[in-house]
Amino acid sequence: MSIFATFRRVLYKGGVVALCVVQYGCIAHCALEYGADFVLCSGPSMEPTITTSDIVLTEHITTALNRTKRGDVVIARSPVDPRQHICKRVVAVPGDKISKGFFTEYVPRGHVWLEGDNHNNSTDSRSYGPVPEALLRGRVICKVWPLRDAGWLSARQ
Template sequence: MVNLKTFSTKFFVLVGCVVKYGCIAHCTLEFIGDFVVCVGPSMEPTIESQNIILTEHITPRLRRIKKGDIVIAKSPNNPRQLICKRVVGLPGDRVRWGMIKSDVVPRGYVWLEGDNNSNSTDSRDYGPVPQGLIRGRALCKVWPPQDMRVFSNSLNDPSGR
């Protein structure tokens, strides 16, 4: 009987530790930041398909996104899909796209475009994106290691260097 009591005590301590650290990991990945695998050519040459980037979730929650930031957002066309784009317009900004078209970004929205203008589905296709769909802001590329670098938020340098 003593062995069963010792075993059950150790088992519940182990389960408690797994639950506790699982909760810490979940909260960290949900509210602090995480890693994202980017797929597709829309952000080339800054981010190539299958690159892994480190993102943080605090800036979007505080609505501190700036022009030039690279963000991860839910797609306005498919909420189950995440998109990686650069912020080129904030609320109140007039954004020019195409030869003669322009829009004013409404309050509570941002204008997102891929760095690869010729191969990107972005705000030029689906219009301004609600700020509530932004999940994270890209901090740096971590994979592949030879291309590791911190992203700047410069619109003048699409490579992010």
């Protein structure tokens, strides 16, 4: 067997392996971008529901179709710092009335009202107002880590 035939065979097998790696990479990217992924949470705003270093499983279909409902816990891009993501609970959906002291505000169409479960230590819609639904990244389905706390998240109304 000539050196050219051997080189051609190695090159062909390397190309097949590279093609498989690219295909599986594309599948993994699409699954994580448009399906579901894992998120490491940090900060006290969702305590005791979600604490720092908890890992949660999120799905992206509900938020992509704007089907979030009151009580859902979501991951969203922060309206004050677009490089940061926040984990909050949907308290009000478009058309709902929010009372802020002596004032009443309605959640506009295309927006949601997000608040942390730890009201004393949470920067949320009470500070920056309604959040556009386009900033919602995913809906939290369950907590997967630590194992002793693993389980489905209940939607509070």
